[in-house]
Amino acid sequence: MKSIFHIGKYYSPFKGGIENFMQHLMVSQCKSRHRVMAMVHHHQPGLPFSQSEEEGIQILRLPILTKLVFVPLALTARRYFRQYIIQESPDVLHLHMPNVSCFWLLFLSEAKRIPWVIHWHSDVLGAAPDWKVKFLYPLYRIFEKALLRRANAIIVTSPAYLESSSALADFTHKCVVIPLGIEDLPTSAPKPVRQQDAPLKLLCIGRLTYYKGHDYLLSAIKTLQAQGRAVHLTLVGSGELAASIKSRLNKDGLADIVTMKSELSDQQVASELYECDVLCLPSIERTEAFGVVLLEAMRAAKPCIVTDVPGSGMSWVVQHGKTGLVVKAADANSLANAIAEFDLNREMLFTMGKTGRARYVSYFTVDRVASEIDGLYERVAFESRQ
Structure with a gap:
């Protein structure tokens, strides 16, 4: 001892x-x-x-x-x-x-x-x-x-x-x-993959601050909305940008497809992870050194979309094409393309989520x-x- x-x-x-x-x-x-x-x-x-x-x-x-x-x-x-x-x-x-x-x-x-x-x-x-x-x-x-x-x-x-x-x-x-x-938590039965006509449910968890890259994610959602894709984003967190993000949602007409939540309990966060299809972590600098929330998603057998910030561990935790997708940092089009890729191929949600869960059990x-x-x-x- x-x-x-x-x-x-x-x-x-x-x-x-x-x-x-x-x-x-x-x-x-x-x-x-x-x-x-x-x-x-x-x-x-x-x-x-x-x-x-x-x-x-x-x-x-x-x-x-x-x-x-x-x-x-x-x-x-x-x-x-x-x-x-x-x-x-x-x-x-x-x-x-x-x-x-x-x-x-x-x-x-x-x-x-x-x-x-x-x-x-x-x-x-x-x-x-x-x-x-x-x-x-x-x-x-x-x-x-x-x-x-x-x-x-x-x-x-x-x-x-x-x-x-x-x-x-x-x-x-x-x-x-x-x-x-x-x-680790007692695993629940994996949530069935949503039907193709159901909105793809995205989740972003983290402090509402500049380096988390929320602006680029919201721009990606606006692009997908213009393309006619059915997506819904839940933003979980609080921080100094909360008011400006809420104002942007109203200005850009995204209030119906983006939901903001704060002060959630651990159990409520676990529920959000279970209900979502994909976790997005669009951080734009290496202040995001690792991303513990990625482990929470992988534990729940959910694939992740992360950015290739030089020096950050995000693209090491998430393996591109295996447990999620790694996209160009500070690039709304790259985020939109990755989300669209999951939307077009719903089976990727299950296969990458399952591989992510296995990687979590082996290493994290x-x-x-x-x-x-x-x-x-x-x-x-x-x-x-x-």
Whole structure:
């Protein structure tokens, strides 16, 4: 049995791909009889430090003063890190990056006595970063490099991301590729393929923000509507673009064939996946480092349409022509053509969905991923004793 101390940005009930993965991973580690705890931030300012046990995991939530450039500011993080590292004496610190609070560990002698594993979920700078992020990154990079130098190992989620990450270029000797994974669910009977005259049901799940590429997907839907194709798109998510997307639906006459939903429970999201024909993830930059929602779709035996963003793991998770279709990024016509291809050949929905489910079972179950990570813990613990 190991004592594992995860340090993350947020945790459930906050919804996000990293948060979903952390939860699935830690539950799996608990089932393997490890002692697991996590220190994360409250996702709302003004809440006091809290401690709770959820699914056998000790969850410590840090108070935050505010959020600055998408970053939760936890001024008491150093004190709580020190207190719980001394109290719990963990065997390994598992740092989920990016996360500014992790920088406090650089100033704690107690933390430096413990092996560190960094889980590199994404670079801070995307292809078109917010100007405030770009301005502050040189300062952030000083601490980021210090953290990477101190790490015993760095987990990267796909070969493509490792090859393209400039932030990791000097540290590839520490990097190991381990994909993300999610817990399997009892499988239901596959939903029968819809009749050719029934609307093709598309689903897009994710935060309503610029890099998710919703504009291109909506343009593709408008093109298909003009061609007379019967399609229906459900957008699941919330974010800063919600109002502008809703306005566009009304302006472009798409309100009848595009439905927006937000604040869905896990069970409701699973129901949306079961009811859909195809999952679309039209992201336009490598801020979309992996796409956990793709695993959710593959688990449900649904094919996916993704974009070929250089450096992103999307086109590695989804195999073109086998488990879905990979199309040109930021290209509405390519998206429209892929959707039309599924519409014309409904049997592809079943065959690619079935192959996707098999790929998920072979590579992306959380128990398999947790086993690989456990092996990494063993290696860094051994090397740190030498």
